[in-house]
Amino acid sequence: MTAPAAAPIEHPLLETRDLTRILPAVVPVTLVKDVSLRIGHSEFVAITGPSGSGKSSLLYLLGLLDRPTGGEVWISGTETDRLSSGELAHIRLEKIGFVFQFHFLLPEFTALENVMIPMQRLGKLPSREQHEHAEGLLAGLGLEDFLNRRPEQLSGGQRQRVAVARALANSPDLILADEPTGSLDSVATEQVFESLQKIVETQQTTIIAVTHDMDLANRMERRVHLVDGQIDYDRKQ
Amino acid sequence: MILLFRIAATHVRNRMRQTVVSTLGVALGVGFSVAMAGLMEGSQRDFMSTLIEAIPHVEIQDEQRAPALQPASERFDAVAFHGLRPKEDLRGIRNPTEALASLRDWVNGSMTQRLSGQAVLRYSGQDIGLTLTGVVPRDELDVSKIEDDMRQGSLKDLEVTSNGLVLGRKAAQRLGADVGDTVTLTSANGVAKRFKIVGLFHTGITASDEGFAYAPLKAVQILLEKPDIINSISIRLSDIGEANDVASRAERQLGYKAVSWEEANEGLMEAFFVRNVIMYTVVGAILVVAGFGIFNIVSTIVHEKAKDIAILKSLGFPETDIQQIFVLEGLVIGVLGAIAGSVLGFGLSSYLATVKFELTTDVEVTRLPIYFSVLHYAIACLLALFSSAIAGLIPARKAARLNPVDIIRGAT
Numbered sequence: 008m009t010a011p012a013a014a015p016i017e018h019p020l021l022e023t024r025d026l027t028r029i030l031p032a033v034v035p036v037t038l039v040k041d042v043s044l045r046i047g048h049s050e051f052v053a054i055t056g057p058s059g060s061g062k063s064s065l066l067y068l069l070g071l072l073d074r075p076t077g078g079e080v081w082i083s084g085t086e087t088d089r090l091s092s093g094e095l096a097h098i099r100l101e102k103i104g105f106v107f108q109f110h111f112l113l114p115e116f117t118a119l120e121n122v123m124i125p126m127q128r129l130g131k132l133p134s135r136e137q138h139e140h141a142e143g144l145l146a147g148l149g150l151e152d153f154l155n156r157r158p159e160q161l162s163g164g165q166r167q168r169v170a171v172a173r174a175l176a177n178s179p180d181l182i183l184a185d186e187p188t189g190s191l192d193s194v195a196t197e198q199v200f201e202s203l204q205k206i207v208e209t210q211q212t213t214i215i216a217v218t219h220d221m222d223l224a225n226r227m228e229r230r231v232h233l234v235d236g237q238i239d240y241d242r243k244q
Numbered sequence: 245m246i247l248l249f250r251i252a253a254t255h256v257r258n259r260m261r262q263t264v265v266s267t268l269g270v271a272l273g274v275g276f277s278v279a280m281a282g283l284m285e286g287s288q289r290d291f292m293s294t295l296i297e298a299i300p301h302v303e304i305q306d307e308q309r310a311p312a313l314q315p316a317s318e319r320f321d322a323v324a325f326h327g328l329r330p331k332e333d334l335r336g337i338r339n340p341t342e343a344l345a346s347l348r349d350w351v352n353g354s355m356t357q358r359l360s361g362q363a364v365l366r367y368s369g370q371d372i373g374l375t376l377t378g379v380v381p382r383d384e385l386d387v388s389k390i391e392d393d394m395r396q397g398s399l400k401d402l403e404v405t406s407n408g409l410v411l412g413r414k415a416a417q418r419l420g421a422d423v424g425d426t427v428t429l430t431s432a433n434g435v436a437k438r439f440k441i442v443g444l445f446h447t448g449i450t451a452s453d454e455g456f457a458y459a460p461l462k463a464v465q466i467l468l469e470k471p472d473i474i475n476s477i478s479i480r481l482s483d484i485g486e487a488n489d490v491a492s493r494a495e496r497q498l499g500y501k502a503v504s505w506e507e508a509n510e511g512l513m514e515a516f517f518v519r520n521v522i523m524y525t526v527v528g529a530i531l532v533v534a535g536f537g538i539f540n541i542v543s544t545i546v547h548e549k550a551k552d553i554a555i556l557k558s559l560g561f562p563e564t565d566i567q568q569i570f571v572l573e574g575l576v577i578g579v580l581g582a583i584a585g586s587v588l589g590f591g592l593s594s595y596l597a598t599v600k601f602e603l604t605t606d607v608e609v610t611r612l613p614i615y616f617s618v619l620h621y622a623i624a625c626l627l628a629l630f631s632s633a634i635a636g637l638i639p640a641r642k643a644a645r646l647n648p649v650d651i652i653r654g655a656t
Contacts, residue, residue: 063653067649067652070558072557072558072648072649072652073647073649092562092563093562093563093564096557096560096561096562096563097560097562098560099558099559099560100559100560100561101560103560105558105559107558107652111551111554111555111558111652112555113251113552113555114552115254115255115258116254124247124559125559125560127246127247128247128559128560128561128565129560173559185652
């Protein structure tokens with residue numbers, strides 16, 4: 008028995024229309040082809056597929072880190088194609104949080120400082136509130152005893168949870184996670200996954216996570232499966 | 245900006261050895277620039293003050309800027325004259341007492357009259373040619389600094405000895421004469437007169453010490469057969485800045501050519517200007533070389549921190565922020581270098597100011613003339629900061645253009 012296809016969403020947080028990304032080369036390489044998606048608020052979406060199927064490429068396009076060669080990306084009703092690189096950066100800062108396979112924390116800064124950096128750049132909160140908010144996020148992920156440790160002084164799972172806290176710093180509508188548990192052991196994987204699940208449940212944040220781990224993908228509410236850069240299926244679970 | 249500065253400072257701090265080397269490069273550039281500028285300007289000022297002390301601020305000479313009109317030109321309204329023999333006129337400023345009185349009405353300073361001419365000095369069968377200058381000793385002392393160079397006797401002695409002579413010490417040594425000896429001076433017209441040496445001077449300038457002599461004006465006027473005639477008026481002003489104005493007004497008033505010290509040394513001023521241009525070009529070149537050090541370290545940091553650049557871009561830092569971080573890194577090194585360089589420059593200048601030289605046995609010990617000016621520090625520091633900003637900007641632009649996706653893909 009097949010799972011039901013994803014139901015149409017009236018006011019999507021994120022929408023792509025025929026999204027295509029072709030790498031220019033002597034023989035052009037198609038990374039993503041004609042992907043049309045509508046993702047709503049508070050969704051927990053897994054992007055799966057075999058290696059080289061375009062999962063990460065799609066994620067970078069959704070996160071406005073890469074520009075498509077065709078199609079459109081809409082975020083909160085804003086078409087992003089014609090925005091300048093500065094405007095795209097501002098959307099990333101305010102509305103999107105990234106979690107990568109490797110923690111990608113700034114090595115010279117402590118866990119607390121790493122989480123505060125996006126807040127400091129956005130500058131919406133006063134300094135004291137930034138500090139309190141960062142502390143709260145880290146404590147919420149079980150890291151209250153590691154605030155002043157540098158990434159090198161943390162375990163892999165702890166680093167990845169700091170990266171999750173940093174992604175949440177500006178209370179984004181969308182978190183994009185690229186193999187967030189890919190480099191972790193099973194215990195740390197479980198901790199990080201639970202953290203992400205808790206975020207969707209408590210903060211109404213949408214999380215789109217690329218994963219190879221079918222167990223995790225099956226625990227998410229929606230799964231988009233890619234093959235050769237195209238959507239093979241998109242279904243609720 | 246504080247956040248960007250913190251990130252920049254962290255990057256720089258993490259490459260301490262390279263940062264120190266680059267900072268040292270800038271510091272040496274700034275330090276040597278400051279010391280060199282101080283030495284250059286010091287020597288220029290020293291030379292100028294020596295020059296201004298040695299020469300009159302304004303000198304009125306017994307000639308006109310343009311040839312005087314000939315009687316035919318004054319009488320006939322013709323386009324041109326040919327074949328006329330010009331009227332011979334005796335050179336010299338006539339009626340000097342009246343000329344000086346008219347100048348004293350408005351000139352703020354001291355002035356003296358002089359009559360100079362060539363004469364042959366004979367003593368014990370030896371002859372030397374020299375320029376004999378007739379002076380009024382009291383006025384001359386107000387205008388020239390010859391009294392400071394007197395080694396024996398005084399210029400004032402010419403007041404009490406009507407046929408007194410003050411001679412360069414080297415000339416006296418050549419002749420074997422000394423104070424109290426009587427010598428014979430013969431003018432170009434063949435008039436001879438006996439003078440008694442009342443003083444010897446030594447300026448350190450050989451041409452003066454061997455070829456100049458002073459005597460009372462009246463005696464020289466008799467020797468040169470120019471009664472009541474002088475050939476220059478020298479003026480020493482209270483404010484040397486007025487020299488050009490005083491010269492042009494005096495020239496209009498008396499009709500004789502009046503030359504200010506600036507006009508007389510026009511070529512020298514141009515030479516100083518060219519020297520300063522060369523100096524600042526060298527200073528600029530030193531700091532450009534220092535800039536290469538900064539370029540090197542910032543480029544290395546950009547290369548090493550490519551992953552951080554990708555992280556910051558993914559967090560929402562725009563390209564301008566990334567660029568600013570790396571320009572700030574160049575500037576941090578530039579500022580540190582400028583501060584260290586200013587301290588080094590001050591120390592170097594202070595040390596050079598204490599270095600002593602003994603050039604000749606006659607002149608007292610000389611020190612290197614160093615001029616301390618805030619402007620030298622400001623120019624060197626600004627050039628260093630400009631050089632640092634440019635050195636940081638080139639790799640910063642490269643950093644800003646890095647594609648985060650390429651870096652993230654490479655890291656995963």
